[in-house]
Amino acid sequence: xxxxxxxxxxxxxxxxxxxxxxxxxxxxxxxxxxxxxxxxxxxxxxxxxxxxxxxxxxxxxxxxxxxxxxxxxxxxxxxxxxxxxxxxxxxxxxxxxxxxxxxxxxxxxxxxxxxxxxxxxxxxxxxxxxxxxxxxxxxxxxxxxxxxxxxxxxxxxxxxxxxxxxxxxxxxxxxxxxxxxxxxxxxxxxxxxxxxxxxxxxxxxxxxxxxxxxxxxxxxxxxxxxxxxxxxxxxxxxxxxxxxxxxxxxxxxxxxxxxxxxxxxxxxxxxxxxxxxxxxxxxxxxxxxxxxxxxxxxxxxxxxxxxxxxxxxxxxxxxxxxxxxxxxxxxxxxxxxxxxxxxxxxxxxxxxxxxxxxxxxxxxxxxxxxxxxxxxxxxxxxxxxxxxxxxxxxxxxxxxxxxxxxxxxxxxxxxxxxxxxxxxxxxxxxxxxxxxxxxxxxxxxxxxxxxxxxxxxxxxxxxxxxxxxxxx
DNA sequence: CTATGGCACGGATT
DNA sequence: AATCCGTGCCATAG
Numbered sequence: 273x274x275x276x277x278x279x280x281x282x283x284x285x286x287x288x289x290x291x292x293x294x295x296x297x298x299x300x301x302x303x304x305x306x307x308x309x310x311x312x313x314x315x316x317x318x319x320x321x322x323x324x325x326x327x328x329x330x331x332x333x334x335x336x337x338x339x340x341x342x343x344x345x346x347x348x349x350x351x352x353x354x355x356x357x358x359x360x361x362x363x364x365x366x367x368x369x370x371x372x373x374x375x376x377x378x379x380x381x382x383x384x385x386x387x388x389x390x391x392x393x394x395x396x397x398x399x400x401x402x403x404x405x406x407x408x409x410x411x412x413x414x415x416x417x418x419x420x421x422x423x424x425x426x427x428x429x430x431x432x433x434x435x436x437x438x439x440x441x442x443x444x445x446x447x448x449x450x451x452x453x454x455x456x457x458x459x460x461x462x463x464x465x466x467x468x469x470x471x472x473x474x475x476x477x478x479x480x481x482x483x484x485x486x487x488x489x490x491x492x493x494x495x496x497x498x499x500x501x502x503x504x505x506x507x508x509x510x511x512x513x514x515x516x517x518x519x520x521x522x523x524x525x526x527x528x529x530x531x532x533x534x535x536x537x538x539x540x541x542x543x544x545x546x547x548x549x550x551x552x553x554x555x556x557x558x559x560x561x562x563x564x565x566x567x568x569x570x571x572x573x574x575x576x577x578x579x580x581x582x583x584x585x586x587x588x589x590x591x592x593x594x595x596x597x598x599x600x601x602x603x604x605x606x607x608x609x610x611x612x613x614x615x616x617x618x619x620x621x622x623x624x625x626x627x628x629x630x631x632x633x634x635x636x637x638x639x640x641x642x643x644x645x646x647x648x649x650x651x652x653x654x655x656x657x658x659x660x661x662x663x664x665x666x667x668x669x670x671x672x673x674x675x676x677x678x679x680x681x682x683x684x685x686x687x688x689x690x691x692x693x694x695x696x697x698x699x700x701x702x703x704x705x706x707x708x709x710x711x712x713x714x715x716x717x718x719x720x721x722x723x724x725x726x727x728x729x730x731x732x733x734x735x736x737x738x739x740x741x742x743x744x
Numbered sequence: 745c746t747a748t749g750g751c752a753c754g755g756a757t758t
Numbered sequence: 759a760a761t762c763c764g765t766g767c768c769a770t771a772g
Binding site: 745746747748749751 | 759760761762763764765766767768769770771772
């Protein structure tokens with residue numbers, strides 16, 4: 273039975289492969305867009321009503337039964353339940369474009385609605401002319417919330433003084449979500465910091481750190497920052513921590529969805545995790561619940577009317593209808609395949625990296641994509657695609673890039689951090705000494721490598737660590 | 745003279 | 759085929 277269905281799309285097998293590959297390498301946000309696009313332009317494709325678990329109210333995909341509620345309470349704590357979790361916060365366009373019911377869903381992801389959202393906040397305080405300018409600017413803002421347009425040109429076009437345009441831009445930037453309309457991530461951060469500063473004053477060097485640029489921030493180079501601004505290392509660390517926790521460089525993304533949790537570790541912000549890992553009922557003795565987020569709120573299906581239409585229509589239109597039908601069929605198959613791969617992959621990863629998930633970085637098992645691909649009997653590149661560009665939320669609330677599960681050195685780096693933290697601060701360990709320490713703990717490394725890891729973690733060299741101590 | 749960072753090479757990984 | 763990563767050598771700062 274499955275055989276036959278598969279046969280039908282055999283002639284397009286290369287297309288099938290190509291599409292599976294591209295879908296696999298997409299994260300939830302991108303997949304959401306892709307599905308919306310397909311829904312909009314292919315009449316054969318429809319979104320069926322959502323189905324919820326009668327027990328817990330979770331959205332279910334396809335014919336699946338709720339994996340959480342169907343699990344007996346006596347489940348082993350080392351088990352993990354991996355399942356697909358459709359999310360209602362992903363809005364999709366209904367097949368009939370004239371409907372705007374979905375607009376009053378909680379979140380508005382469209383640029384249009386973001387623009388409207390902001391415009392409503394500031395419209396009262398603007399004169400008519402300025403309102404037009406504001407509308408224009410908001411329409412030029414890209415999906416991250418940035419404005420790449422030259423203000424002087426806008427001023428020219430509307431025959432208004434530049435200062436007036438700047439004023440409008442300022443108002444947009446200060447409206448929620450704060451920072452939209454900036455030209456760069458740095459500018460957005462500046463605006464956000466200014467706003468915070470008005471109610472809760474922050475030390476002035478916070479601004480200087482942002483001026484140093486986004487790159488320094490995301491790499492967490494405390495040492496450099498401290499040196500350049502003549503502040504202590506801990507002050508620098510505190511500042512960067514504050515910034516990554518309270519500010520968000522892509523203002524429009526942060527507004528999108530309500531559960532933004534900045535990844536503290538990397539100083540980067542991921543808006544929607546692709547996978548969420550939790551303990552059942554937040555109880556660490558219960559099994560893990562692994563949700564693979566899918567943007568299909570409801571189920572994708574072939575429009576039943578469409579099949580009839582094909583039979584009844586005249587010969588010449590039949591062909592067109594048929595290609596639509598096959599395209600839709602293909603997409604559904606590919607998405608299923610993607611889901612299946614993700615599910616199998618996460619099952620393996622969670623099993624292997626269980627210690628890491630429960631107990632932290634130190635226990636990250638060094639594993640390569642190649643090894644995993646053998647176990648799962650898929651091609652290496654499949655794993656690569658499935659893993660890249662995706663993010664995972666851990667039970668701790670941290671959001672990490674999925675690549676991290678394959679980071680060979682992270683485990684060692686965290687041991688290194690421990691060693692340095694517990695060292696005698698008056699006589700800091702030199703790199704050579706750290707090599708010995710690590711070797712005795714079962715991590716043979718070259719001296720040069722220790723130095724690399726140290727700088728990756730933003731830890732100063734031995735002689736400077738001593739100074740740091742004095743300065744305090 | 746020692747500790748460290750820069751550059752570049754080679755092997756592994758993607 | 760391209761990229762990443764560990765490592766060795768060498769220059770330089772302390």
